[in-house]
Amino acid sequence: MEVxxxxxASELEKVGTVLLQLRPQYDMESLVAQIQRQQAEGYQLAYVxxxxxxxxxxxxxxxxxxxxxxxxxxxxxxxxxxxxxxxAGKYLLNWFKDYAREIGCGQIHLDSGVQRFAAHRFYQREGxxxxxxxxxxxxxx
Numbered sequence: 001m002e003v004x005x006x007x008x009a010s011e012l013e014k015v016g017t018v019l020l021q022l023r024p025q026y027d028m029e030s031l032v033a034q035i036q037r038q039q040a041e042g043y044q045l046a047y048v049x050x051x052x053x054x055x056x057x058x059x060x061x062x063x064x065x066x067x068x069x070x071x072x073x074x075x076x077x078x079x080x081x082x083x084x085x086x087x088a089g090k091y092l093l094n095w096f097k098d099y100a101r102e103i104g105c106g107q108i109h110l111d112s113g114v115q116r117f118a119a120h121r122f123y124q125r126e127g128x129x130x131x132x133x134x135x136x137x138x139x140x141x
Contacts, residue, residue, distance in 0.1 A: 001055070001086065003095040006045040012036070015057045017046045022078035034058070043075070046095065048088045055080055055088035061098070062103060072100050074110040093126050 006015045012032045026034065035045065038059070048056040059076040070078060074096065079089045100108050110136050112119050119129075 001048050001050045001093050003048055003092060004044055005082045006047055007039075012045070015054050017043055017078060018047070018054050018057045018078055018080045019059075021081055022076060046092065046099075048092050048095075050088075053080075053083075055066075055083040055086065056092045058092055058096070060117075062105065068109065070105045071107040071109055072096060072105050074108065077110060089122060090126060 004011070006012055008033065008039050012035055013028060016028050017037075020026060020028065023031065035043070042061050042063075043059055044061070045057060045059050047054050047058075056079040057076070058078075060074045061139050062070070062072055064070050077089070077092075079086075080125050096108055100106075109126075109131075110123070110128070112123065124130075
């Protein structure tokens with residue numbers, strides 16, 4: 001297994017097939033367009049590949065906040081349904097831990113939907129703590 005950063009259009013389409021499992025509201029064209037808009041603002045995609053197959057993908061940003069200092073915020077973390085429980089997610093999170101240290105980040109953060117109990121257990125096994133509640137307004141008039 002190896003971790004790569006997706007930067008080209010062909011790489012975005014390659015990881016897009018896995019991301020669509022988490023974000024089915026997009027089709028491939030609109031997903032790639034949205035990723036490219038986010039990349040213009042610092043969004044990056046890391047993915048685990050093995051024998052030419054994308055096993056796991058995570059979008060992330062490196063940012064600064066008063067509360068957290070320099071940190072990585074992980075968005076859109078998904079392991080291909082065919083490769084769950086194979087170690088790919090753990091491999092990617094370990095890469096994030098190493099990368100965070102390498103670039104001077106003191107923390108890694110992510111949100112997970114309240115209904116994703118298996119994901120919560122996985123994150124806790126990997127050392128993440130439930131540190132806050134996330135509140136959102138989804139309809140602004």
